[in-house]
Amino acid sequence: xxxxxxxxxxxxxxxxxxxxxxxxxxxxxxxxxxxxxxxxxxxxxxxxxxxxxxxxxxxxxxxxxxxxxxxxxxxxxxxxxxxxxxxxxxxxxxxxxxxxxxxxxxxxxxxxxxxxxxxxxxxxxxxxxxxxxxxxxxxxxxxxxxxxxxxxxxxxxxxxxxxxxxxxxxxxxxxxxxxxxxxxxxxxxxxxxxxxxxxxxxxxxxxxxxxxxxxxxxxxxxxxxxxx
DNA sequence: TGCCAGGCCGGGT
DNA sequence: ACCCGGCATGGC
Numbered sequence: 670x671x672x673x674x675x676x677x678x679x680x681x682x683x684x685x686x687x688x689x690x691x692x693x694x695x696x697x698x699x700x701x702x703x704x705x706x707x708x709x710x711x712x713x714x715x716x717x718x719x720x721x722x723x724x725x726x727x728x729x730x731x732x733x734x735x736x737x738x739x740x741x742x743x744x745x746x747x748x749x750x751x752x753x754x755x756x757x758x759x760x761x762x763x764x765x766x767x768x769x770x771x772x773x774x775x776x777x778x779x780x781x782x783x784x785x786x787x788x789x790x791x792x793x794x795x796x797x798x799x800x801x802x803x804x805x806x807x808x809x810x811x812x813x814x815x816x817x818x819x820x821x822x823x824x825x826x827x828x829x830x831x832x833x834x835x836x837x838x839x840x841x842x843x844x845x846x847x848x849x850x851x852x853x854x855x856x857x858x859x860x861x862x863x864x865x866x867x868x869x870x871x872x873x874x875x876x877x878x879x880x881x882x883x884x885x886x887x888x889x890x891x892x893x894x895x896x897x
Numbered sequence: 898t899g900c901c902a903g904g905c906c907g908g909g910t
Numbered sequence: 911a912c913c914c915g916g917c918a919t920g921g922c
Contacts, residue, residue, distance in 0.1 A: 750918040
């Protein structure tokens with residue numbers, strides 16, 4: 670892995686190139702949670718349509734969503750794909766939120782008051798909430814200092830040999846936790862920057878590394894073909 | 898036109 | 911403990 674200051678240097682370069690990303694794009698913490706489930710292996714543009722549908726249906730609150738008819742839910746979120754699976758996942762997470770937060774608690778203070786570890790275990794116990802979705806919710810909805818690892822993170826860092834090949838989610842996350850300050854705003858924007866970088870220059874099939882803002886810093890990627 | 902997108906689960910080695 | 915197929919829509 671990289672030296673301690675290297676991750677911050679990488680962030681500075683990305684930030685300079687792309688500007689602050691202002692993630693997560695949502696009006697309420699609960700909308701973040703909904704988006705985190707809907708965006709699983711799915712283009713964000715499709716997710717926006719689904720969220721819009723839920724908003725028009727008045728289902729962007731934990732209680733309303735948790736009591737929604739599953740078939741209706743499926744129809745509303747269809748643009749986001751995997752809609753039969755995701756409808757059930759949304760019901761589950763919505764009921765979990767409603768269980769811990771009062772109806773008027775739009776800021777989800779009832780959840781934020783709990784410890785990160787307890788929240789993470791609770792989220793992972795829900796069906797359809799894996800490590801990345803759980804950490805996205807912890808960081809962007811509940812403001813917990815957690816680094817979110819996603820496919821772009823692994824691909825970008827992996828191609829430059831900056832993480833151990835074959836490392837697990839927990840391994841990669843640990844590297845970042847060891848080398849970054851526990852600063853929620855930094856962690857939020859760092860992940861957002863890596864996604865932006867990935868979308869522009871580190872696609873699976875057509876990487877455009879020479880124009881990547883990290884190129885002057887890191888040079889050409891060591892590995893391009895393998896999707897680490 | 899295919900390939901891909903801000904994963905996760907369950908069954909098989 | 912990994913590895914893999916399935917899940918589904920819309921955009922480029």
